[in-house]
Amino acid sequence: MSLAGFEVEVEQVGRNGLETEEMTLNMGPQHPSTHGVLRFVVKADGEVMREAIPDVGYLHRSIEKIAEKVGYHGFMPYTDRVDYVAAMFCNQGWAMVCEKLAGIEVPKRGEYCRVIAAEFNRIASHLLSIGTMVLDIGAITPFFHAFREREKINDLLEELCGARLTYNYMRIGGVAWDLPPGFVEKASAFLDRFEPLIDEYNDLISLNKIYVGRCANVAVISAEDAINYNLVGPNLRASGVRYDVRRDEPYSVYPEIEFDVPVGTGEIGCVGDSFARYWVRIQEIRESIKILRQCFKQMPDGPVIAKVPRKFKPPAGDAYVRVESARGDMGWYAVSDGTEYPYRCKVRTGSFAAMSIIDKVSRGLMLADLVTVIASLDIVAPEVDR
Amino acid sequence: MALINSFPEMVLTTKADQFLNWTRKSSVWWMLFGLACCAIELMQTQGPRADVDRFGAAPRASPRQSDLMVVAGTLTLKMALRTKVLYEQMPEPRYAIAMGACASCGGLFQLAYSVCDGVDKVIPVDVYVPGCPPRPEALTEGILKLQEKMMAEKWLVRQSAAAAASA
Amino acid sequence: MDAATLFERLRAQFGERVGEANLAAKDPWIIVEPAAIHEVCRYLRDDPELCFDALSNLSGVDYKDHGYIEVVYHLYSYAHRHYAVLKVRTPRENPSVASVESVWKAANWLEREIYDLLGVTFTGHPDLRRLLMPEDWIGHPLRKDFVEPDEYHGISTRRESLLR
Numbered sequence: 129m130s131l132a133g134f135e136v137e138v139e140q141v142g143r144n145g146l147e148t149e150e151m152t153l154n155m156g157p158q159h160p161s162t163h164g165v166l167r168f169v170v171k172a173d174g175e176v177m178r179e180a181i182p183d184v185g186y187l188h189r190s191i192e193k194i195a196e197k198v199g200y201h202g203f204m205p206y207t208d209r210v211d212y213v214a215a216m217f218c219n220q221g222w223a224m225v226c227e228k229l230a231g232i233e234v235p236k237r238g239e240y241c242r243v244i245a246a247e248f249n250r251i252a253s254h255l256l257s258i259g260t261m262v263l264d265i266g267a268i269t270p271f272f273h274a275f276r277e278r279e280k281i282n283d284l285l286e287e288l289c290g291a292r293l294t295y296n297y298m299r300i301g302g303v304a305w306d307l308p309p310g311f312v313e314k315a316s317a318f319l320d321r322f323e324p325l326i327d328e329y330n331d332l333i334s335l336n337k338i339y340v341g342r343c344a345n346v347a348v349i350s351a352e353d354a355i356n357y358n359l360v361g362p363n364l365r366a367s368g369v370r371y372d373v374r375r376d377e378p379y380s381v382y383p384e385i386e387f388d389v390p391v392g393t394g395e396i397g398c399v400g401d402s403f404a405r406y407w408v409r410i411q412e413i414r415e416s417i418k419i420l421r422q423c424f425k426q427m428p429d430g431p432v433i434a435k436v437p438r439k440f441k442p443p444a445g446d447a448y449v450r451v452e453s454a455r456g457d458m459g460w461y462a463v464s465d466g467t468e469y470p471y472r473c474k475v476r477t478g479s480f481a482a483m484s485i486i487d488k489v490s491r492g493l494m495l496a497d498l499v500t501v502i503a504s505l506d507i508v509a510p511e512v513d514r
Numbered sequence: 515m516a517l518i519n520s521f522p523e524m525v526l527t528t529k530a531d532q533f534l535n536w537t538r539k540s541s542v543w544w545m546l547f548g549l550a551c552c553a554i555e556l557m558q559t560q561g562p563r564a565d566v567d568r569f570g571a572a573p574r575a576s577p578r579q580s581d582l583m584v585v586a587g588t589l590t591l592k593m594a595l596r597t598k599v600l601y602e603q604m605p606e607p608r609y610a611i612a613m614g615a616c617a618s619c620g621g622l623f624q625l626a627y628s629v630c631d632g633v634d635k636v637i638p639v640d641v642y643v644p645g646c647p648p649r650p651e652a653l654t655e656g657i658l659k660l661q662e663k664m665m666a667e668k669w670l671v672r673q674s675a676a677a678a679a680s681a
Numbered sequence: 682m683d684a685a686t687l688f689e690r691l692r693a694q695f696g697e698r699v700g701e702a703n704l705a706a707k708d709p710w711i712i713v714e715p716a717a718i719h720e721v722c723r724y725l726r727d728d729p730e731l732c733f734d735a736l737s738n739l740s741g742v743d744y745k746d747h748g749y750i751e752v753v754y755h756l757y758s759y760a761h762r763h764y765a766v767l768k769v770r771t772p773r774e775n776p777s778v779a780s781v782e783s784v785w786k787a788a789n790w791l792e793r794e795i796y797d798l799l800g801v802t803f804t805g806h807p808d809l810r811r812l813l814m815p816e817d818w819i820g821h822p823l824r825k826d827f828v829e830p831d832e833y834h835g836i837s838t839r840r841e842s843l844l845r
Contacts, residue, residue: 591815591833591834591836591838592814592815594834594836627827627838628813628814630838631838635836636836
């Protein structure tokens with residue numbers, strides 16, 4: 129069911145002798161479907177929005193300033209909180225930028241441990257993202273299916289590093305601990321059980337007529353707009369740009385691993401709409417499973433962390449690295465002045481740009497579509513506010 | 515069900531307050547107030563494995579329909595003012611759980627310039643659940659402790675003036 | 682395209698408004714004057730061989746001892762898969778840089794964040810106001826000489842010392 133013929137003009141005031149008024153509504157910061165504490169001031173003419181002005185900063189925890197106080201090693205737990213849903217990538221980004229500043233090379237097995245942890249976290253993050261997206265749209269059951277699988281991944285990662293959500297697993301120079309004995313067998317068994325469940329999930333919700341009707345052709349973002357607004361990750365790929373930091377600016381051991389980069393094809397709906405963004409994430413889960421299986425086969429033996437001094441003092445200078453997080457290319461910029469404390473640390477996250485495009489994209493949509501847009505862009509508040 | 519058709523004709527006696535408190539503790543409806551990382555663990559507590567719904571706790575979107583406010587996550591100064599407004603919108607009797615280290619005392623963000631160290635600076639808190647983030651089992655224990663607190667409250671029974679003043 | 686070639690082209694096009702460059706750094710950077718950054722960025726985006734169509738990152742760094750605030754632009758090109766780093770230095774007393782919001786819309790929020798946290802004014806920005814801090818906040822927190830206020834709307838920010 130496409131939305132052709134449902135285009136509404138926004139300027140309706142005074143048409144046919146009917147006087148209408150514009151309403152200013154407040155959505156948030158406490159709202160079940162804003163994916164964290166985000167606030168929108170919505171100017172609506174009836175059900176159709178004229179503007180949706182975002183107001184952020186309700187979760188600004190000054191993480192970047194804290195980096196200057198706690199030092200390079202001590203900052204690792206804080207990086208988890210930059211994006212707690214996909215915390216391994218933030219860990220990896222910070223570790224990579226420190227390694228780039230100091231010229232440290234991570235041992236091969238350490239890199240493989242990083243990729244394994246990161247890809248499991250990507251699956252968990254996508255499960256949460258699609259679970260909450262369907263919950264926001266109104267279907268409650270698939271949320272529990274997604275969370276059931278997420279619990280299993282949490283168990284695996286808890287066995288690996290001790291924590292369920294904010295892992296603090298990676299260190300500068302490698303990872304904290306090697307894979308525990310029996311981990312590879314348990315993880316492979318989980319992947320074998322999980323892969324066919326994606327089809328079950330698709331039967332449950334993805335191809336459901338109502339769901340497709342809510343998401344297809346809603347908030348179409350063209351490729352030019354996506355690049356201009358610096359959308360990254362699945363949002364960019366859904367608009368047709370086949371770009372993935374893991375493949376195009378490779379880091380870690382991704383050059384040795386084969387995987388595809390799914391893009392939005394417009395089979396259902398069109399390229400760049402909310403359904404494409406959702407569908408790209410489902411495909412990425414499959415790709416992550418492929419990557420994990422290859423990692424388990426190819427992992428060499430050896431140490432998992434390089435020798436890094438306890439008082440880590442990289443030479444003065446600055447460095448910028450990019451990590452393909454679950455929400456896209458996350459850029460980490462660090463400035464060092466030669467002491468143990470970073471002079472400046474800046475994170476540029478995928479949700480920051482996604483939040484800024486919402487105002488443009490939601491003009492002319494209905495109020496219920498605003499929820500779809502926020503959910504499909506996979507915005508988490510801590511990435512926006514840090 | 516083994517209970518059907520098994521009791522003799524009898525009268526159950528209990529205290530009025532205990533009966534009221536039992537009904538109230540068995541349906542603690544909490545407001546969705548997930549702010550940060552603890553919100554994900556709050557969602558997992560509501561999820562399929564550590565299901566808090568078996569204790570009667572269901573999520574509500576609006577403060578006007580909820581008994582409990584689980585402050586899950588870091589409270590920034592910008593949000594603290596809104597938290598107070600939301601707490602005051604909840605009808606009495608109302609409770610608050612400070613979930614996680616950030617809501618209890620600021621957590622690891624005490625060095626921050628924009629974080630309010632602990633939600634008890636703006637609202638009265640009944641139960642503090644430590645952890646960063648607390649496991650779903652820990653939050654469930656926090657809700658059970660709150661239920662114990664609810665069972666011990668006195669409503670109908672005449673209390674001494676001192677006890678009533680301190681309640 | 683490597684940084685040396687890019688530097689030559691920019692120097693040829695803009696002359697002295699493009700300052701020195703550090704081509705030996707890990708991420709080679711080029712200094713641009715604050716008033717010229719808009720033209721330079723528009724040229725970098727529109728030139729077909731350069732085609733820097735994305736502003737990957739925009740950060741502000743407060744160099745208190747040197748007396749300037751540095752705004753760092755990380756540019757990326759999806760078409761040619763190359764990147765560039767530009768730096769703009771502006772004095773700390775009244776920092777002002779030309780806005781590149783009309784070149785890349787991504788700069789809209791990134792520049793608002795730098796205005797909010799460091800106090801840099803971006804001339805030509807359509808909507809320069811605070812983004813992350815509350816509207817009535819006083820001061821720019823990421824500056825090195827920022828002093829935290831004692832309270833905010835009645836909520837005290839004082840805490841016991843964490844250093845024992």
